């Protein structure tokens with residue numbers, strides 16, 4: 001299905017994992033994509049990405065935890081592709097399990113800079129271009145942990161920043177609706193990110209997954225990509241301010 005022909009998407013953190021799955025799906029549906037990821041400071045990673053996708057991809061090596069990185073990412077995208085239709089805020093810092101008593105200042109600043117401030121800065125910089133788009137959309141990648149208290153899974157700053165991202169999603173939907181810009185989020189549960197990084201690689205994890213996920217398996221990056229593609233498409237034209245939970249039914253248990 002090529003329902004996103006010639007649309008221009010920015011995907012943050014698209015060099016690996018769920019972001020790479022999103023890139024794959026959007027490209028297959030005809031979009032052109034600027035991938036903003038610190039990993040493209042490696043020439044090898046950049047040329048592998050260009051080899052894989054060719055002309056429709058622009059790897060941008062910027063750190064979106066800084067305001068210059070965000071501005072540069074939007075400027076490079078517009079200089080190269082001429083516009084921005086979709087902004088997919090997927091990047092997040094590596095996870096840790098710090099909680100009250102062990103949380104370092106850097107945990108807070110990493111999560112608030114990349115999960116919250118970057119979304120604000122990228123949205124502000126992309127706005128003049130998105131306002132001119134015929135079907136603009138923002139999709140934030142949240143997490144089921146935004147609405148759960150599960151200290152054994154991720155850090156306090158991760159949970160709290162993802163909760164903030166959900167609220168930011170609703171807030172931006174409200175503020176940007178008058179420009180026709182739809183803003184939604186996807187909250188994944190347990191996802192097999194990519195080959196070599198599969199949750200379900202270990203026997204112990206497979207047991208946990210079977211006991212907590214009604215569908216009895218982890219999700220895939222492609223399945224998250226499919227939901228993002230739907231949220232960008234005209235099929236979702238009356239959908240905004242929503243947090244779509246993609247957890248294989250885990251929340252029902």
Ligand code: NAD
Nearest residue numbers: 013015016017018037038063064065090091092143188191
């Ligand atoms: P990942 O760690 O595999 O990939 C994240 C990417 O973001 C990396 O390529 C990294 O280089 C990039 N990145 C990080 N900080 C950056 C910065 N400051 N500037 C530019 N690039 C930066 O992550 P993942 O597991 O694929 O998760 C992707 C998203 O999905 C995250 O928002 C995560 O919170 C969310 N999520 C993941 C899962 C899961 O099971 N993997 C579950 C729920 C939510």
